[in-house]
Amino acid sequence: MSKHREKTTTETTPTLPEGLVSARDLHKTYRMGKVSLEVLRGVSFDVQPGEFITIYGHSGSGKSTLLHLLGLLDEPTSGQVFLEQTDTSSFSRNHRNAVRNRDVGFVFQFYYLLPELTVLENTLLPAMVEHSTLAWPGQNKALRQRAEELLAELGLGDRMKHRPKELSGGERQRTAIARALVNQPKLLLADEPTGNLDSKTGKKIIDVLLRLHRNHKQTILMVTHDEELAQQVGRSLYLTDGKLVK
Amino acid sequence: MYKLFLCLRYLRSKAFAYFGMLCVALSVCLMLISVSVFTGFLNKIEKAAKGLFGDIVIEPYGERGLAHYDEFIAEITKIPDVEAADPFILGLGVLSVEGDSHYRQTVQIAGIRLPSRARVTDFEEGLFVQEGTANPTFDVPLNEAVARLEVYQKFLRAIVEREFAAELATLTPERRQACFQSGILMEHYLTRDEQSAGKRQLLRRLSSAYRNLDEAKTRLEQAQLRAGELAALRDELAQAKQRGATADEQLDLKEKIEDITDAVRIHPAGNRVILGLGIPGLTFRTDKGETIRYLMPGHNIFLYVVPLGRRFTSEGIQPNIGKFTIIDDNLSGVHSIDSKMVYIPFDTLQTLNNMYEEVSPDDPSKVVEPKRCSQIHVKVRGENLTEPDLRRTAAKIQELWGDFLKRHPDAAVSDVGIETWRQRQQQVVEPLEKQRTLVIIVIAVIWVVVVVLIFVIFYTIVTQKTREIGVLKAVGASGWGVAGVFLGYGAVVGLIGSVVGTLGGWVFVKNINAIQDWVADVFGYRVWSRDQFMFDLIPNEVDWNAAIFILASSILAGLLGALLPAIRAARMQPVEALRYE
Numbered sequence: 001m002s003k004h005r006e007k008t009t010t011e012t013t014p015t016l017p018e019g020l021v022s023a024r025d026l027h028k029t030y031r032m033g034k035v036s037l038e039v040l041r042g043v044s045f046d047v048q049p050g051e052f053i054t055i056y057g058h059s060g061s062g063k064s065t066l067l068h069l070l071g072l073l074d075e076p077t078s079g080q081v082f083l084e085q086t087d088t089s090s091f092s093r094n095h096r097n098a099v100r101n102r103d104v105g106f107v108f109q110f111y112y113l114l115p116e117l118t119v120l121e122n123t124l125l126p127a128m129v130e131h132s133t134l135a136w137p138g139q140n141k142a143l144r145q146r147a148e149e150l151l152a153e154l155g156l157g158d159r160m161k162h163r164p165k166e167l168s169g170g171e172r173q174r175t176a177i178a179r180a181l182v183n184q185p186k187l188l189l190a191d192e193p194t195g196n197l198d199s200k201t202g203k204k205i206i207d208v209l210l211r212l213h214r215n216h217k218q219t220i221l222m223v224t225h226d227e228e229l230a231q232q233v234g235r236s237l238y239l240t241d242g243k244l245v246k
Numbered sequence: 247m248y249k250l251f252l253c254l255r256y257l258r259s260k261a262f263a264y265f266g267m268l269c270v271a272l273s274v275c276l277m278l279i280s281v282s283v284f285t286g287f288l289n290k291i292e293k294a295a296k297g298l299f300g301d302i303v304i305e306p307y308g309e310r311g312l313a314h315y316d317e318f319i320a321e322i323t324k325i326p327d328v329e330a331a332d333p334f335i336l337g338l339g340v341l342s343v344e345g346d347s348h349y350r351q352t353v354q355i356a357g358i359r360l361p362s363r364a365r366v367t368d369f370e371e372g373l374f375v376q377e378g379t380a381n382p383t384f385d386v387p388l389n390e391a392v393a394r395l396e397v398y399q400k401f402l403r404a405i406v407e408r409e410f411a412a413e414l415a416t417l418t419p420e421r422r423q424a425c426f427q428s429g430i431l432m433e434h435y436l437t438r439d440e441q442s443a444g445k446r447q448l449l450r451r452l453s454s455a456y457r458n459l460d461e462a463k464t465r466l467e468q469a470q471l472r473a474g475e476l477a478a479l480r481d482e483l484a485q486a487k488q489r490g491a492t493a494d495e496q497l498d499l500k501e502k503i504e505d506i507t508d509a510v511r512i513h514p515a516g517n518r519v520i521l522g523l524g525i526p527g528l529t530f531r532t533d534k535g536e537t538i539r540y541l542m543p544g545h546n547i548f549l550y551v552v553p554l555g556r557r558f559t560s561e562g563i564q565p566n567i568g569k570f571t572i573i574d575d576n577l578s579g580v581h582s583i584d585s586k587m588v589y590i591p592f593d594t595l596q597t598l599n600n601m602y603e604e605v606s607p608d609d610p611s612k613v614v615e616p617k618r619c620s621q622i623h624v625k626v627r628g629e630n631l632t633e634p635d636l637r638r639t640a641a642k643i644q645e646l647w648g649d650f651l652k653r654h655p656d657a658a659v660s661d662v663g664i665e666t667w668r669q670r671q672q673q674v675v676e677p678l679e680k681q682r683t684l685v686i687i688v689i690a691v692i693w694v695v696v697v698v699l700i701f702v703i704f705y706t707i708v709t710q711k712t713r714e715i716g717v718l719k720a721v722g723a724s725g726w727g728v729a730g731v732f733l734g735y736g737a738v739v740g741l742i743g744s745v746v747g748t749l750g751g752w753v754f755v756k757n758i759n760a761i762q763d764w765v766a767d768v769f770g771y772r773v774w775s776r777d778q779f780m781f782d783l784i785p786n787e788v789d790w791n792a793a794i795f796i797l798a799s800s801i802l803a804g805l806l807g808a809l810l811p812a813i814r815a816a817r818m819q820p821v822e823a824l825r826y827e
């Protein structure tokens with residue numbers, strides 16, 4: 001621990017990390033009563049704009065935990081997350097909410113769509129969170145158009161009025177991707193997006209991500225427990241024993 | 247934007263929310279009905295008490311009555327607060343019907359002055375012949391009574407046509423015509439073997455009412471024909487008295503007058519009676535709630551008055567008998583009054599009740615017993631008077647009375663109570679108000695139950711939606727924003743529930759009497775018995791002040807019930823919410 005503290009102090013010297021997102025010596029420890037579980041033990045890396053990074057690791061290795069830290073859903077026990085050279089630990093709660101809303105998009109293994117909402121409404125959810133009720137009527141048209149284009153691009157043009165339960169797994173995950181992208185985030189975080197799909201459908205999802213990366217220069221950070229898959233796309237890193245290995 | 251949007255979406259698809267609304271609606275409905283009926287009941291008592299006996303009643307304890315009442319009335323009407331005051335005699339007696347040796351019924355007999363009584367009470371509001379008049383009288387022109395009976399005949403006919411449509415349809419036109427010409431033929435033509443006992447009884451009753459109506463009308467018409475003759479004889483008698491004609495001559499005229507009176511059997515104004523509408527045996531009720539009269543204006547009755555006005559002797563008391571012609575009837579809506587009270591002219595009852603003036607046998611100019619009344623009824627000026635307003639006026643009257651009694655020591659032989667309507671109805675009003683308080687406490691408990699229920703519903707909803715809440719936070723929603731979704735949801739559940747409940751309560755209260763009739767029909771059980779609750783009908787006015795309060799407090803219940811679950815949702819850590827299984 002003392003070593004880590006030392007390191008933090010050296011990090012405060014103006015050698016700021018130049019990535020879009022940068023992790024610096026991230027530690028995360030879960031405490032459950034007397035037992036504590038050190039999931040991350042000093043993770044540092046940078047994500048450059050336009051990169052497609054895959055992190056693979058065994059189940060339980062801390063991939064989701066890392067992604068949550070990078071997406072400001074959770075706070076590290078120690079270490080920092082930099083977003084465009086700014087240390088996010090100083091952000092207020094509102095600021096963190098705004099970053100999650102506008103700069104980061106999440107895709108989860110189990111889609112997490114809202115069952116009461118249609119595909120289009122699910123897609124628009126982050127936009128609705130961003131704009132107040134009063135501002136909405138002014139933005140409605142443009143945002144709706146953007147969502148529709150996005151859904152069309154993801155092959156869901158004829159599914160927009162459907163409820164999630166009427167969709168296949170692959171369609172659901174594509175809806176979740178559309179939702180993650182509707183606010184044009186700088187960074188897309190995907191947590192085992194194919195984990196719940198058969199290999200053929202999973203392949204299609206990976207194709208979608210690759211296409212987004214290629215056509216729109218979308219920065220993507222994906223985690224998976226599938227080493228083979230990780231090797232196929234972008235730069236891949238290996239998370240083991242709480243640390244990243246090239 | 248998402249707050250409102252999600253709120254509406256959740257509402258659309260959560261059966262649970264409808265359950266919450268239903269609970270709110272039912273409780274609002276229940277609260278509104280119970281409070282409205284209670285308030286309505288209390289208002290009815292107030293209206294009835296004031297309508298019957300005025301705002302303030304001056305009454306001596308015991309039956310000896312008040313003397314010099316007109317002088318005292320003249321004094322109290324000088325008080326600016328006092329609008330009017332009128333003397334009243336309350337007697338006790340037995341009613342029997344001319345031509346029916348079996349029927350007798352104990353009644354209370356009110357001696358009233360008309361039209362001045364209309365200034366003090368609402369007596370004129372419930373009249374039959376003199377419906378809508380501001381100046382009721384015992385001296386109703388007979389043609390007016392006839393006209394009213396003709397209208398009433400149409401009403402009876404309509405009821406017969408409604409109830410016996412099938413039977414009438416089988417008759418030839420001539421017979422159908424004859425049916426409505428005579429009650430006897432009506433019964434004859436419309437009776438069928440297959441009719442139920444109830445139906446036959448109804449026919450028997452309707453035809454006898456029809457028959458009696460014919461008879462009453464004929465009497466009135468005949469009396470009208472001979473009215474001129476009678477008036478001439480009365481004039482003649484008056485003149486004979488003036489010029490000091492012989493006793494024989496006068497007696498002759500008197501006999502002539504009596505002969506005619508006996509023949510037409512319609513008594514002069516001093517011997518006319520207005521019946522309470524609902525005296526047992528003189529009316530009946532159809533199951534549609536219409537009151538049908540057996541006795542009508544034009545019929546005669548006898549009243550055997552127990553004279554309460556003088557000291558009783560050891561020889562017992564002899565009733566004083568009076569013959570009366572019914573000229574009108576009155577429906578106050580208060581069952582105990584309408585089923586017991588008959589109204590006759592003040593002076594007539596004063597005589598029959600032995601409250602008349604008595605002079606010394608030696609010196610006719612010396613009054614031994616002044617004439618008396620039982621009560622004085624006072625109307626106070628102004629609308630929406632509160633009890634303290636009335637008490638202030640009562641105190642002023644009290645002061646005057648003390649002074650008056652010094653000048654007229656024989657005005658009352660016992661203590662005199664000067665009480666407001668509310669003080670007189672204390673035994674009725676006070677328990678009712680206590681019961682209303684009890685109902686409000688029960689309502690408060692129900693309200694807490696509703697809050698708990700909504701809490702449980704929302705706690706479950708929030709738990710069910712944990713992962714969705716995680717997603718919302720993942721896409722940037724703030725804790726308060728998420729809380730707002732559920733608070734708004736709770737408020738809307740409260741709002742819709744209470745609006746539906748208020749509408750339901752309103753419809754129920756408006757139709758409460760029809761509902762009770764239906765319940766009585768189907769289950770044979772009447773909740774509201776007329777004898778027990780004084781009034782014929784259950785109050786059916788919605789208490790809107792209470793309604794607004796109930797509405798607001800139910801929306802608040804929705805908010806309050808949703809508050810803790812909403813706070814829980816607000817405080818959820820996004821990661822934990824997402825990992826929630």
Ligand SMILES: Nc1ncnc2c1ncn2[C@@H]1O[C@H](COP(=O)(O)OP(=O)(O)O)[C@@H](O)[C@H]1O
Binds near residue numbers: 032037062
């Ligand atoms: N809130 C928590 N409390 C305790 N332990 C946790 C918590 N979240 C995750 N863990 C544990 O941390 C480890 C890493 O979890 P996770 O990041 O989900 O791994 P992965 O996504 O690689 O499967 C697991 O052993 C998991 O049980």
Ligand SMILES: [Mg+2]
Binds near residue numbers: 064065191
């Ligand atoms: Mg995971």
